[in-house]
Amino acid sequence: MNENVTKRNELLAQKVIKGLESRNMSGYWAATREEALGRALELIGEGSSVTMGGAMSAHEIGLVEALKTGNYDFIDRDAYEDKRAAMLAAYDADVFISSANAITEDGIMVNIDGNANRVSAIAQGPRKVVFIVGMNKVCPDQDSAMKRARNVAAPINTQRFGLNTPCTKTGACADCKSADTICCQFLITRYSRHEGRIHVILVNDNLGF
Ligand code: SF4
Numbered sequence: 001m002n003e004n005v006t007k008r009n010e011l012l013a014q015k016v017i018k019g020l021e022s023r024n025m026s027g028y029w030a031a032t033r034e035e036a037l038g039r040a041l042e043l044i045g046e047g048s049s050v051t052m053g054g055a056m057s058a059h060e061i062g063l064v065e066a067l068k069t070g071n072y073d074f075i076d077r078d079a080y081e082d083k084r085a086a087m088l089a090a091y092d093a094d095v096f097i098s099s100a101n102a103i104t105e106d107g108i109m110v111n112i113d114g115n116a117n118r119v120s121a122i123a124q125g126p127r128k129v130v131f132i133v134g135m136n137k138v139c140p141d142q143d144s145a146m147k148r149a150r151n152v153a154a155p156i157n158t159q160r161f162g163l164n165t166p167c168t169k170t171g172a173c174a175d176c177k178s179a180d181t182i183c184c185q186f187l188i189t190r191y192s193r194h195e196g197r198i199h200v201i202l203v204n205d206n207l208g209f
Contacts (some may be wrong), residue, residue, distance in 0.1 A: 001204050012105065013202040016138060019107025023191045025198040031094055033061040036132060036203040041066060043199050044095045051075035051090040052097035053118030056131040057207035058142065061194050063097065087117045091125030098122055098209045099154040100133050102145035103200070109189040110145040112154060114182035122187060131200040132205030142188070147205045150183065156209040169198070 001009075010029055017027030030036035038061050044050055050072050075093055080086035090096060099116060100109040109131070113119040122129055124153045127154055139145040145150050155167035158180070166174035173183075192198045 001032075006204055009204045011174055012050050013135065013204075014139060015105050016103060016107055016200075016202055019149040020109055020198075020200055023105065023197060024105050025189075025192045026196070027199060027202060030201050030203045033203060033205055034168050036061045037063055037066060039201050040097075040130055040132060041070070043111070043128070043201075044072065045074070046071045048094040048096045049073040049075060049092075050097060051077065051086075051093045051121075051126070053090075053121060054158065055097055055132060056209065057099040057203070058097050060205075060207050061132060061203065063132065067097075082208075090117065093126045095128045096121045096126035096147075097131055098129060098131050100131055100200075101149035102137050103121045103133055104139055104142055104145050106141075107200075108142055108145065109187075109200075110142070110149045111185050111187045111189070112149050113185045116185040118185035119185050122189065127197070129198050131198070131202055132203065134203050134205050136206040137208070138202075145192050146186075149186075153183055153209045177206065 013029045020150045022026035028039050030039055046108045050067055052058055075089050077086035100112045101112055111119050150173040154173060155171050158168040163180035165177050197208050
């Protein structure tokens with residue numbers, strides 16, 4: 001990453017971290033993907049049961065591979081034939097790994113979901129939630145974060161899964177009510193009542209969508 005971009009990202013990340021702390025959540029700056037991986041494994045702790053909600057960013061920093069090969073009880077939902085059982089197991093995990101569709105400069109996270117397994121596990125259930133968030137997800141305010149979630153993250157995901165929605169064809173949100181819509185539930189995480197539950201690693205890189 002270019003030195004000036006890194007400086008700007010670090011300054012912005014410090015602002016986000018301050019915002020997170022004011023909301024009873026913890027934030028961490030990671031200058032590289034490797035640093036992010038190390039921080040995530042430290043927060044998870046060996047021996048923990050861990051699951052995740054389709055977080056591309058976690059794959060990109062090597063976290064999923066590390067969890068599968070290391071001393072962790074990784075609950076791999078793809079390995080479950082019974083998807084409902086996998087979702088229920090997630091609620092009882094020690095740690096849930098996620099990314100965010102967007103995060104504001106003052107620490108509010110926006111996530112949208114079709115099945116709602118991801119947003120519901122972020123909201124409650126797992127004892128700890130660790131977010132891996134690239135600096136490309138930081139938006140000035142909640143309005144722009146929502147716009148990012150609907151006009152950047154969602155269309156890329158509907159294209160990725162080959163869903164029949166307007167945004168798959170146009171690349172922008174049409175506020176659809178298609179049977180395939182992934183915009184069923186919107187979660188705005190603005191405060192954590194539970195001390196030490198939510199941790200956000202801000203990575204000096206473009207991760208996920
Ligand atoms: S509401 Fe429909 S068109 Fe808009 S982002 Fe969601 S799936 Fe796409």
